[in-house]
Amino acid sequence: MTAQILLIDEDAAERRSMKAAIEAHGHTVHLADTVHAGIELFRRHGDTIGLVLIDAGSTDGLDPTVIPLLGQINPAVPVIVGTAEGATETALNAVRAGAFDFLVKPITQERLIGAIESALKIHRTSLQGRTPRRARSGSVSFSDVVAASAAMSRVVELGRRAAQSMIPVMLEGEAGVGKELVARAIHAASDRSARPFVPVNCNAISPSLIEEVLFGNEQLPGKVMEADGGTLFIEEISELPPAGQSRVLEIAQTGEIHRGAQQRPAKANVRLILATNKDLIEEVKAGRFREDLYYRLNVFPITIASLRRRKEDIPHLIRAFVERFSLEQRLPRTLQVDPSALALLTSFDWPGNTRQLENAIFRAVVLADGTSLRERDFPQIAAQVNSHRGSAIGIDQHPAVPEQSPIAKVQAALAERAAAFSGSYSAPSTGFGGAAQGNVIVSTDEAGNVRKLAEIEEELIRFALKFYRGQMSQVARKLGIGRSTLYRKLKDYGIDPDDPQRDAA
Incomplete structure (x- = not known):
């Protein structure tokens, strides 16, 4: 079915190539070269546009108010955000703000059209009178x-x-x-x-x-x-x-x-x-x-x-969301949740918390083609979980062992080195081509005294910035601290938050 799509992208070459790919599948594309122009165009044609595709790779990044503003103009229209490779935080912020999906560049034509068709299916659902989100009312208890x-x-x-x-x-x-x-x-x-x-x-x-x-x-x-x-x-x-x-x-x-x-x-x-x-x-x-x-x-x-700190709530939230959205989509019966899907969703950290889980379940229910939700109905979550597992194996070499807190890791390492009278903690292989091999956090000074905690903390943060390639959310999560606390510590130690890898260990 033909749909009208608004494409907002500052790069003229990308606009042309994406426009050609989308129109080859029978859709009509409206072009805007700036966010401001795109919003004005959406104000004029919001009733006819079925999808907004916006690039977040401009020099200024994506203004956090853009997606909520688009939602105020027409909340039924899904938004897909294109991000640069490695821009995990941008993608997560877009999802938290209400984006339906995100695409990581370079974007294959198959991935682009697949995301568009999924989003358009949800838009058509809303036009048929099926509410895509339940409006919270004062009756919530x-x-x-x-x-x-x-x-x-x-x-x-x-x-x-x-x-x-x-x-x-x-x-x-x-x-x-x-x-x-x-x-x-x-x-x-x-x-x-x-x-x-x-x-x-x-x-x-x-x-x-x-x-x-x-x-x-x-x-x-x-x-x-x-x-x-x-x-x-x-x-x-x-x-x-x-x-x-x-x-x-x-x-x-x-x-x-x-x-x-x-x-x-x-x-x-x-x-x-x-x-x-x-x-x-x-x-x-x-x-x-x-x-x-x-x-x-x-x-x-x-x-x-945060949801990752109370994972016992996740199965109950999943069932509640599935029941609610099955009812809203007027399905003959409530969808079941396959045990493998339940295990997958429970194992994920959900950086966007309950809101992200709710969006994932809504998407899966609308796009479901059977009587139950399976692991394959959550491709983005599966990809991130598998990626995390692969990294964990490379980092710890013992995937079955529960992850230690940052302090516990340091204490264990110090105890091990103290037993051998070496006085230092040597980082294991990272699994990223040995990038962190040779990193050493020394626990004693030249006089043989234990160093100050702040000094070791600074080195650990710098090491983590390099280890996780400047991905601030992952660095904060692995260190067991909040993002605001991490940014404050970066400021305390003179590390540029806009280019943290430059100051990494």
């Missing part, structure tokens, strides 16, 4: 929160307690862990459940517009007034500009808001629930977040663990 793990059971317990009061709640955790779901459950369990729940994501709004969106002006009421009597959920509060932080502090302290040129402030009768994927105390230290606002808002913190 704690029973909707999968809490098989002790970590999530604790989140539910704290959430129920928070619902009984009006104090601000701070939800902490990586992107995609389900902070909005928990916020909605808190709202639904509170005495404000009959009033509005209004979410605002500061990461999806231009900094110049955040204040107007939140607080309004003389013509527009703004989200604060829209949430009157209910709950205002501000996601990624760390991205709020300084002026906006001051106004949120005013609401938290006085329950009032100044709007436009009005002389008298208006009452802001809202319950505040905030969310962040950053370490706010580090943001305070760096001068990016007001200290008084931090202590005013961080009254009742609830930390939601």
